[in-house]
Amino acid sequence: MTDRTPVVLGIDAGTTSVKSVLFSPDGGILALARYSVAVTREDGGVAESDMDEVWRATVHTIREALAEVPGADVVAIGVTGQGDGAWLLDADDRPVRSAALWMDGRAGDRVRGWFEDGRARAVHEATGSPLFAGALPVLLAELAETEPEIVGRAALHLNCKDWVRFRLTGEKATDPSEASRTYLDTQEIGYSDRLFAELGQEELRRLLPPVQDPYSVAGTLSDPAARELGLPAGIPVAVGLVDTVASAVGLGAVEAETGFIVLGTTGTVGVTHASRDGLKTDFGITLATGRGTQVIEAFSTMSGTPNLDWVRATLRLEDADWRTVERSAAAAPRGSGGVLYLPYGSPSGERAPFVDPDASASWHGMSVTTTPGELLRSVYEGLVHSLTESLDLLELRGPIAVCGGGSDSDLMCQILADVSGRPVRRGDAEVGARGAAIVALVASGQVPDLETAVERMSSGTTTFEPDPDAHAYYAAAHRVFLDIRDSARAQWEALRALRS
Structure with a gap:
């Protein structure tokens, strides 16, 4: 009978690459795999990545890391990733377009306008953070004007980490660290009704997933994901944190x-x-x-x-x-x-x-x-x-x-x-x-x-x-x-x- 090695799988879906790391319970790195993800840049400050490519990179790195540790027994899975941007899904849980990333600058002129008319101040008062072009509220406003049919078809926004975890579990959620960069009141730790109203974006609240405790289990590895990854179904997957906060924990x-x-x-x-x-x-x-x-x-x-x-x-x-x-x-x-x-x-x-x-x-x-x-x-x-x-x-x-x-x-x-x-x-x-x-x-x-x-x-x-x-x-x-x-x-x- 083959000995099993208990491991924890940590996934870091960054801007230009996805990394999957197998850790021993005492913190030793047993295996590491990295796979690049393309960032498409266009005139006007556009910076985007294909959401399906991010998932394919995740699958590739997990399988590669597992191949380095025969007999790995994955006891838990954690995910982190880049924050901000607009990662939109339709009613069938498919991407409606490539993800506009945190570094996307197409809304730069709109940011200037929001600073002038007070909407940037409203974002700051609720979230505790200054507005910038890659933030979800201003990106949604930009896309609603330039690609109204896309925003009309969108049914959900899941940031990078939440998208990867959704593909692992089928569960839709986010956490306070991720939501802090959207519409979260970081004092009350809940979505701000006042901010939606002041931005005139009440209708867009439908796109936001529920905010859950990052240190809780979002769901378990689904049967389809398990088959794709070569892992047994049922492994617990944590809600997780955005990369900055996860790095602080690390x-x-x-x-x-x-x-x-x-x-x-x-x-x-x-x-x-x-x-x-x-x-x-x-x-x-x-x-x-x-x-x-x-x-x-x-x-x-x-x-x-x-x-x-x-x-x-x-x-x-x-x-x-x-x-x-x-x-x-x-x-x-x-x-x-x-x-x-x-x-x-x-x-x-x-x-x-x-x-x-x-x-x-x-x-x-x-x-x-x-x-x-x-x-x-x-x-x-x-x-x-x-x-x-x-x-x-x-x-x-x-x-x-x-x-x-x-x-x-x-x-x-x-x-x-x-x-x-x-x-x-x-x-x-x-x-x-x-x-x-x-x-x-x-x-x-x-x-x-x-x-x-x-x-x-x-x-x-x-x-x-x-x-x-x-x-x-x-x-x-x-x-x-x-x-x-x-x-x-x-x-x-x-x-x-x-x-x-």
Whole structure:
């Protein structure tokens, strides 16, 4: 008789890839599979993904991970994924169109209008978060005007994580962290009737799924999904959390006033508060965690590591592996020879730590003597200057837990320590999937509570200490970075007009 290995399956459906990870009950990674998902970009800020492709990627990665662990006995399944955007299904539970993603910028002009007429303020008062172009309320308004037949046929909105979980279980639901970015009152932890009324979108309430406890079982693996995945039916699947909150769980940042950074497609800096009363600013994203009144206050930029992908391609280094690219950047002097990079590379503008749909990236301080290595390093440093600004605004002073694909870079982590002046503690790169697995352990009753699950599933860390001399240099550079950004900001609208 074949021995069975108990495992927890954590699924992280990100913007550009889906990852499935099999964890042992003590947190060890037994298998990991990743599959890319295409993001289609078009003029006008459109950014979309095929919802069926997201599911196919999920199936592929689960089957691949299971093949690496013969005899795996999956005791629970957790899912997390990218948030925001519009993921619409019809009455037959089929996508009515490709998902408009969180980075979609087609509603940029509408956002400006909502700031002028007060609707953006209504969104902020209810959700605790500023409006931006990829948020569901403004995206639905945009689609209702440009694609009225699509919105008319839509019967349900399920964000990425909720769509994947629906395909696993057939159950339709969301959780407070996901709903925080739609129409949830993050103080009352329920959909806001007042917000629907102030936006004139009462009719669209029909699209929203019920909000459930993220640490509960949404349903069990259905027969059709079980056959597709090669798993037995009946495995419990947790409701789950959006990726930012799941990553905080994966890092162990679950207690009040604990900070963290997720450096991936976006660059997110977050801190956990007991309630909205603890918010440090009025322009960060507020995410209910599903633990009473607890919220996470986060600054989540529109573009993190894509800045690095872009500079790599621009310098024609696509054929060089990242180790080679990083050696070139590391060989350049701190400060990149006086070159500063503003990392606002998203076509949709910026949302953290400020909101500006016209924001754009730029280099400053170049000359004919500037080297490719200095240009590379300036992008690393520019990203870190942006993260440090968020750390300061959130008043995070102690060691910072960091994760995400960008944190795989030793250079990035050391620059982050040197610029911010804070020790940086790097966890493994799969904290989103780890957080999803932790939630699944709690939901399925495998452990008594979240704290126990976090302790049991914790991963090792690597610490990067700030160099005092480097920090002194970068403190001066950081002030210049902020001054240049604020000066350039006055011209962003005109530059955007020239671009279009």
